[in-house]
Structure formats: C-alpha cells, structure tokens
Amino acid sequence: MGQDLAPLSSACVFCGSSDLADPQLLADAAQLGRDLAAAKxxxxxxxxxxxxxxxxxxxxxxxxxxxxxxxxxxxxVRERRLDVVETIVVSSMHERKQIMFERSDSFIVLPGGIGTLEEIVELLSWRRLDLHAKPVVFYSPNGFWEPLYALFKHTVDNKLTPAEFMDSWISVDRVADIIPALSGVRPTEPIPESVVASMT
Structure with a gap:
C-alpha cells in the first residue's frame, strides 16, 4: 500500500452498530474518533x-x-441518526456504500457483525479487481478478525483467490497503530518521525 499520510484527507470507518458490544470495543472506537480528529x-x-x-x-x-x-x-430511527454532524440521507444500502467509498481516501475496519462483513468483503473484492488501491486497515483486538483472514487464506490455498490478495490490508491490534498503518506502516516497524509529526 505504502501511501504517505499527508495526501490522505478522509477515512471511512466500517464497524458494528450494536450497543451491546463489549464496553472496551466502544471505548476503542471512541479513541479512534479522537485520533482521527487529531490527525485531521x-x-x-x-x-x-x-x-x-x-x-x-x-x-x-x-x-x-x-x-x-x-x-x-x-x-x-433504528440506527438513531446523529443530527449533530453533517449527514446525507440516501434511499438504499447500495447508495450508502457507494458514497462512503467515493468520499473516502482510506478505510478502517473495526469489529462488527454481518453488516460490517458485507461492506468489507465488497471493498476487498473491488480491490482484488483493481478498482481501487486505497489503504485498508483492520483493527483486530484479541484476534477478532483472524477467522476471516483464515477464510481468505483458505480460498487462496484452494487457488480460488490469488496469493497477493493477502497483501490487500494491514491488520493491527492496538488503536494507536491504526492511523500510522494507513500510510503502510506495519505495527512491527518503528513509526517514522515524519508520520508521527503529521498526526499532531
């Protein structure tokens, strides 16, 4: 992926909409929101x-x-539209996803359910078809997304998906690593000072 953070101006976040989620996941999502604001x-x-x-x-x-x-x-009503922020009301789920894709320079995937799965599989399928090269970062605390990665690998092992597909995203297990990873910085690597500076 390897994009610098500087050209990025927006990030689409796919995640769960259940209020029954683990409180730690809700706190992590809130921390990501603050990190996005700090990174502009x-x-x-x-x-x-x-x-x-x-x-x-x-x-x-x-x-x-x-x-x-x-x-x-x-x-x-069901998802309690957040009126304090700019909101576009659309007619369908397809239109929602299309606008989210068009308005975003990058994508972050937090834990979620079937709706999140549907969104990210389509996003990665478009990447597989070379329809975009926007960075995709999964936040996978306690190995949350490992079963999905294993399924993807299963399709690769059976020669139904090309091996390079497994390089279509970066996975991190700390909230602090999400935004640096958007620029291609994997969590095992030191974060360059230029990236850190650009987030302040």
Missing part, C-alpha cells in the same frame, strides 16, 4: 449514533474533527 482526517461513516459507529463519530465530533454520515432513510 475527516471521518466518513454510516450516519448512526449507535454502537461502535456512534461512539467513533461522537468522539470525533466532540474533539473538533470533521464527520460525514451517510444513512438510508429506513435506518434513521
């Missing part, structure tokens, strides 16, 4: 005020960051 990366997200996505958006907004939500009209 506009948060693009699903427009709701619930679950991890709500925690991330509210924290980013309260920290002075730019936030754009995109929500289908039929989810405005």
């Amino acid at each position: 990366l506009k948060l693009i997200y699903g427009g709701g005020g619930v679950g991890l996505m709500g925690a991330c958006a509210i924290a980013a907004h309260e920290a002075g960051g730019e936030v754009l939500g995109i929500i289908p009209h039929f989810l405005k």
Whole structure:
C-alpha cells in the first residue's frame, strides 16, 4: 500500500452498530474518533449514533474533527441518526456504500457483525479487481478478525483467490497503530518521525 499520510484527507470507518458490544470495543472506537480528529482526517461513516459507529463519530465530533454520515432513510430511527454532524440521507444500502467509498481516501475496519462483513468483503473484492488501491486497515483486538483472514487464506490455498490478495490490508491490534498503518506502516516497524509529526 505504502501511501504517505499527508495526501490522505478522509477515512471511512466500517464497524458494528450494536450497543451491546463489549464496553472496551466502544471505548476503542471512541479513541479512534479522537485520533482521527487529531490527525485531521475527516471521518466518513454510516450516519448512526449507535454502537461502535456512534461512539467513533461522537468522539470525533466532540474533539473538533470533521464527520460525514451517510444513512438510508429506513435506518434513521433504528440506527438513531446523529443530527449533530453533517449527514446525507440516501434511499438504499447500495447508495450508502457507494458514497462512503467515493468520499473516502482510506478505510478502517473495526469489529462488527454481518453488516460490517458485507461492506468489507465488497471493498476487498473491488480491490482484488483493481478498482481501487486505497489503504485498508483492520483493527483486530484479541484476534477478532483472524477467522476471516483464515477464510481468505483458505480460498487462496484452494487457488480460488490469488496469493497477493493477502497483501490487500494491514491488520493491527492496538488503536494507536491504526492511523500510522494507513500510510503502510506495519505495527512491527518503528513509526517514522515524519508520520508521527503529521498526526499532531
């Protein structure tokens, strides 16, 4: 991936919308929101005020960051549309995902359920088809996404997916590593001073 952080101006966050999520995951999502604001990366997200996505958006907004939500009209009540941030109301899930993709320079995947899985599989499929080369970072605390990675590897081992697909994302297990990873800095590498400086 290897992009510098400087050209990036926005990050789309895919994550769970359940308020029943582990409180630590909700706290992690809020910390990411504050980190995005500090890095001056506009948060693009699903427009709701619930679950991890709500925690991330509210924290980013309260920290002075730019936030754009995109929500289908039929989810405005169920996902409690967050009216304190700029929000685009669309007619379908497809339109929501398309705008999220078009408005974002990079993507962050936090723990989530079936809806998050649907979003990220499409995102990675588009990357497999060379429709984009935007950086994708998974936050995988306690190995949350390891079963998904194993499934991807299973398709590679069976020669149904090219081996290079496994390089389509970076996985980190600390919130502090998410934004540096957007520039291609893997968590086992020291973070260059230029990257650290650009986040302050």
